[in-house]
Amino acid sequence: MPDITVLLPSVLQPLAGGQSYLTTPADGAVTVESLLDAVTGDYPVLARRIRDETGSLRRYVNIYVNGEEVRRLKGLDTEVAAGQEVLIIQSVAGG
Amino acid sequence: MGFMATAESYVLAIGTKKGLWLARSTDRKEWSLSGPHFLMSEIPSIGIDTRGDNPRIMVGVRSEHWGPTVAHSDDLGATWTEPEQGAIKFPEGTDAALERIWQIYPDSASRPGVVWAGCEPISVWKSTDGGEHFELNRGLWDHPHRSEWGAGYGGAAAHSIVVNPSGENVHVAMSTGGVYRSLDGGASWEARNKGISAYFMPDPNPEFGQCVHKIAADAAVEGRLYAQNHHGVYRTDDNGENWVSIADGLPADFGFVMLTHPRREGTAWVVPIKADSERIPPDGHLAVHRTDDAGQSWKRLDVGLPDHEYNAVLRDAAAVDSAEPAGVYFGTRGGSVYASADEGESFIEVASHLPDVLCVRAAVVSTDVAAELAAAVATSGLPA
Numbered sequence: 212m213p214d215i216t217v218l219l220p221s222v223l224q225p226l227a228g229g230q231s232y233l234t235t236p237a238d239g240a241v242t243v244e245s246l247l248d249a250v251t252g253d254y255p256v257l258a259r260r261i262r263d264e265t266g267s268l269r270r271y272v273n274i275y276v277n278g279e280e281v282r283r284l285k286g287l288d289t290e291v292a293a294g295q296e297v298l299i300i301q302s303v304a305g306g
Numbered sequence: 307m308g309f310m311a312t313a314e315s316y317v318l319a320i321g322t323k324k325g326l327w328l329a330r331s332t333d334r335k336e337w338s339l340s341g342p343h344f345l346m347s348e349i350p351s352i353g354i355d356t357r358g359d360n361p362r363i364m365v366g367v368r369s370e371h372w373g374p375t376v377a378h379s380d381d382l383g384a385t386w387t388e389p390e391q392g393a394i395k396f397p398e399g400t401d402a403a404l405e406r407i408w409q410i411y412p413d414s415a416s417r418p419g420v421v422w423a424g425c426e427p428i429s430v431w432k433s434t435d436g437g438e439h440f441e442l443n444r445g446l447w448d449h450p451h452r453s454e455w456g457a458g459y460g461g462a463a464a465h466s467i468v469v470n471p472s473g474e475n476v477h478v479a480m481s482t483g484g485v486y487r488s489l490d491g492g493a494s495w496e497a498r499n500k501g502i503s504a505y506f507m508p509d510p511n512p513e514f515g516q517c518v519h520k521i522a523a524d525a526a527v528e529g530r531l532y533a534q535n536h537h538g539v540y541r542t543d544d545n546g547e548n549w550v551s552i553a554d555g556l557p558a559d560f561g562f563v564m565l566t567h568p569r570r571e572g573t574a575w576v577v578p579i580k581a582d583s584e585r586i587p588p589d590g591h592l593a594v595h596r597t598d599d600a601g602q603s604w605k606r607l608d609v610g611l612p613d614h615e616y617n618a619v620l621r622d623a624a625a626v627d628s629a630e631p632a633g634v635y636f637g638t639r640g641g642s643v644y645a646s647a648d649e650g651e652s653f654i655e656v657a658s659h660l661p662d663v664l665c666v667r668a669a670v671v672s673t674d675v676a677a678e679l680a681a682a683v684a685t686s687g688l689p690a
Contacts (some may be wrong), residue, residue, distance in 0.1 A: 223372075255390045260372040263403035264395045271371045301371040 322350030353410030366407025552601025637663025
């Protein structure tokens, strides 16, 4: 079964033991939410950087599935297919 | 405790919009600066806990991207630790998420391990393990007024926490909401704002809703506190039941800072800002003002400060240390940090051109401890 890969921005990689990506088996219906639960389960600090304690995606964190930002899709309920890459990228903003 | 018994070293922690800097000194005249730590995260709150064998520096860190967290260092900033699950986390059922840690307040030496935090959304938290895990104060969170508390320009903040020596009386100040008092150690809370103006509201003397910018307790007189309000400087002598103006003698009654002496009765410092509509030091001349008589008179203190300064000093960007004479420290939104080793009579510039200064805290540590920590860091190969 092909894995799903989550690519991390360099600034978050130290929180995943230095890994640039995390993978999980595409086991059944996978959503962005269940994917994040799976890949950050061993990295609670990483998990808190991406979502707050209510489970919401932090405002300036963007997740792309198949090139589409998930807020334009179904948010954390967006489905992810086997073999797809999911990108986590911070917004470009600030001064 | 004798102040001359051991050689002393001074630590000044400077929290800015884009990271933390630490300054060290053995005489409060020459300072060495290190940093930035947490580059590109703001540091709106710092607590330095000197109650244990080693000083612990706790910081509220907030990244625009990655959210808020609390970190602590037991080696004067050489290394930092962050509890895996987060030190402050809203419990399930509150449907709230932590936005910003505005205050980290180590309690008295008689209650080791107790640290309080004030946060956004408006909430108060208490740790009993030295700031590694905090519990939400339910009495304040469930207060019937909470839905009517508002947000000041900087956000909705519980920014001041003051606990009396017995631990029974706790005063919290919030913007906006005003002062709330607990007489049972934080279990239940009542608004205590009588005499504090809320000129910006339809009723200028409401029970609550005031924009109190900072409160601090008199070091020696139980039940006496001072408040810097959004216009207005006040004192209470009856534990918050009544507040009276002590603004006479100041060049302006607006400002954010309120500091009190670590030991001496009646001594407090403010940094006046001209007005709500003109947030600069009066006429562009930055000055600290100190009272030694509980607000009956004020002394202007500007020796060593620049000829002109158009940046404001924010509510937690000022602190005192516990030395004798007390040190006074503050930073501006223009990134300058000033230190006084003589209670404000004269200042030197410790740092300049930093990002906006949000918080400063200073502490006295034994030089022996500081040297031991530095040696341990050198041995471990960690960056000093």
